[in-house]
Amino acid sequence: MKQAYHLINFGVWKDRSEDDKLNAVGKVGYTGVEGISIDYAAEPAKLKDRLDSFGLKLAAQAFPCMPMGTDDRKLSELAQQQLEFGKAIGCDITIGMVPRSDGDKIHYYGTTLDHYQELARRLNLAGRILADGGCKLVIHNHIDHMSESVEEMDILMNETKDDLVGICFDTAHAVCGGNDPLAYVSRFKSRIWHLHLKDTKNLLHGRPYFFKNGFLPLGEGVIDFSQIMAVLGDYRGWGTVELDSTFSCGDPEREAATSLAYLRKKFKQI
Numbered sequence: 001m002k003q004a005y006h007l008i009n010f011g012v013w014k015d016r017s018e019d020d021k022l023n024a025v026g027k028v029g030y031t032g033v034e035g036i037s038i039d040y041a042a043e044p045a046k047l048k049d050r051l052d053s054f055g056l057k058l059a060a061q062a063f064p065c066m067p068m069g070t071d072d073r074k075l076s077e078l079a080q081q082q083l084e085f086g087k088a089i090g091c092d093i094t095i096g097m098v099p100r101s102d103g104d105k106i107h108y109y110g111t112t113l114d115h116y117q118e119l120a121r122r123l124n125l126a127g128r129i130l131a132d133g134g135c136k137l138v139i140h141n142h143i144d145h146m147s148e149s150v151e152e153m154d155i156l157m158n159e160t161k162d163d164l165v166g167i168c169f170d171t172a173h174a175v176c177g178g179n180d181p182l183a184y185v186s187r188f189k190s191r192i193w194h195l196h197l198k199d200t201k202n203l204l205h206g207r208p209y210f211f212k213n214g215f216l217p218l219g220e221g222v223i224d225f226s227q228i229m230a231v232l233g234d235y236r237g238w239g240t241v242e243l244d245s246t247f248s249c250g251d252p253e254r255e256a257a258t259s260l261a262y263l264r265k266k267f268k269q270i
Contacts, residue, residue, distance in 0.1 A: 004032030004059035006242035032059035044088035069102030120159030127164030166193035219262035
């Protein structure tokens with residue numbers, strides 16, 4: 001498994017530059033990064049050279065829209081943009097979020113089966129464009145999104161084509177969404193193409209808990225990563241440590257080092 005660190009984890013570094021954050025990630029020993037700002041109007045080579053200077057690769061891009069609020073033409077344009085940029089910079093993963101909103105209606109989508117079927121149609125559209133160029137679209141199992149529960153993800157995986165749409169499995173979002181993470185990876189193993197790794201202190205779940213700053217560096221909570229990785233077996237994609245913010249006394253570098261040390265200790269091949 002390749003190891004990356006997400007820049008969202010540097011939430012307390014409000015007065016520090018993005019290059020300071022990239023330097024910290026590289027110095028700790030990660031080989032990849034997510035969450036970097038991307039100017040799609042600029043030459044991809046500029047960003048690649050910048051990342052190269054810190055010894056880093058871009059682990060994944062973020063699909064920049066709400067699928068339920070974006071028409072087919074725009075979805076296609078954005079997918080093509082992600083494809084061209086990803087190929088130029090050497091990044092083959094695009095992460096899609098699927099909120100229950102179209103930017104206007106809030107907490108609306110996900111109340112009827114046809115909502116999931118329409119979302120799946122749109123994901124297949126974007127996924128086809130990416131897959132035809134050698135890139136992958138993965139859906140994040142984000143809490144309070146249309147992919148929160150096993151049942152919801154089951155619908156989406158059944159309605160999407162297995163060569164076009166996969167899953168970005170987030171360990172703590174699975175727990176906070178009321179799911180057993182081990183059962184989750186067992187069910188969707190073949191569709192998990194990207195990982196977001198974070199720990200959590202207890203097994204309470206639901207939206208109110210999500211906003212209690214409950215995400216932690218790896219090994220400081222209750223998630224059994226050894227069992228999860230045992231199920232995933234020969235997984236060779238990216239595992240991005242992504243804590244959604246920084247909560248342990250405002251020390252992102254410590255959290256980065258703690259999480260990477262945990263991975264290296266638990267999984268000797270890393």
